[in-house]
Amino acid sequence: DAGVIQSPRHEVTEMGQEVTLRCKPISGHDYLFWYRQTMMRGLELLIYFNNNVPIDDSGMPEDRFSAKMPNASFSTLKIQPSEPRDSAVYFCASSPGLAGGQGYNEQFFGPGTRLTVL
Amino acid sequence: AQKITQTQPGMFVQEKEAVTLDCTYDTSDPSYGLFWYKQPSSGEMIFLIYQGSYDQQNATEGRYSLNFQKARKSANLVISASQLGDSAMYFCAMRDRSNFNKFYFGSGTKLNVKP
Numbered sequence: 001d002a003g004v005i006q007s008p009r010h011e012v013t014e015m016g017q018e019v020t021l022r023c024k025p026i027s028g029h030d031y032l033f034w035y036r037q038t039m040m041r042g043l044e045l046l047i048y049f050n051n052n053v054p055i056d057d058s059g060m061p062e063d064r065f066s067a068k069m070p071n072a073s074f075s076t077l078k079i080q081p082s083e084p085r086d087s088a089v090y091f092c093a094s095s096p097g098l099a100g101g102q103g104y105n106e107q108f109f110g111p112g113t114r115l116t117v118l
Numbered sequence: 119a120q121k122i123t124q125t126q127p128g129m130f131v132q133e134k135e136a137v138t139l140d141c142t143y144d145t146s147d148p149s150y151g152l153f154w155y156k157q158p159s160s161g162e163m164i165f166l167i168y169q170g171s172y173d174q175q176n177a178t179e180g181r182y183s184l185n186f187q188k189a190r191k192s193a194n195l196v197i198s199a200s201q202l203g204d205s206a207m208y209f210c211a212m213r214d215r216s217n218f219n220k221f222y223f224g225s226g227t228k229l230n231v232k233p
Contacts, residue, residue, distance in 0.1 A: 033221065043209065043223050055218045089161065095221075103170050104151025104213045107221055109163035 004110035006092050012116045018080040021113045024073055025094030033107060034067055034077050035091040043091075049075065082117045089114050120144065122210050124224035131200045132232050138185070139195040139227045141210030150214035152193040154184065157207040157226075166208075169193060197229075205231045 005024040013019055025032045033048040047057040052069045060067070064083070069075040079086055093107040123142045131137040143152065154166040169177045169184045177184040185194040193212075197204055210224040 031219065042225050045221065045223070048220065050218060056220060091163065093163070098219065104168070104219070106153050106165045106168055107211075108165070112161055
């Protein structure tokens with residue numbers, strides 16, 4: 001398996017531009033998570049999906065951020081308009097559903113997208 | 119309230135020595151999973167070890183072991199025989215059923231292994 005795939009790996013854009021980050025989860029995984037990581041704020045959960053349905057978007061910073069999961073193999077995180085404070089590494093992660101019995105499955109992270117907004 | 123607390127922002131350890139990274143958690147769900155991830159300077163997040171709340175024994179994976187103390191709600195990571203390549207950020211995480219299987223991450227501990 002190729003693992004979680006994210007594109008682009010690096011994005012440099014100017015303030016006010018629209019940015020779209022893409023993620024392909026591991027096939028068969030029911031959960032998809034979007035995180036943002038900065039030195040100041042650490043690792044923050046932005047939103048996560050279960051079976052393509054958004055479950056919790058309380059971490060989305062503001063209306064400029066939106067995420068979609070049109071099917072089980074693709075998700076996007078969009079920032080419109082982008083601002084310099086959005087500069088961060090954005091991770092996508094996927095996870096299978098609950099393991100058998102009382103077990104839990106780990107998340108598998110993508111390589112991240114490093115976003116720089118000038 | 120913080121679900122996962124890592125109180126050590128940074129730690130140093132001498133190569134070949136053992137080191138313990140602290141993690142405490144908070145949940146009222148009797149069923150939960152605890153995870154440790156490693157993030158080297160290259161940036162990728164690497165899964166290290168998992169402990170289920172109903173597991174009778176502490177989890178071990180090679181040089182990694184999880185010191186699980188359920189009554190104290192702690193899940194410390196022990197790395198034995200530290201290597202230079204262990205220098206990285208380490209995150210503790212928890213997953214439970216109380217919020218649709220959401221993952222909660224701690225703030226991380228930066229480990230530096232000295233030669």
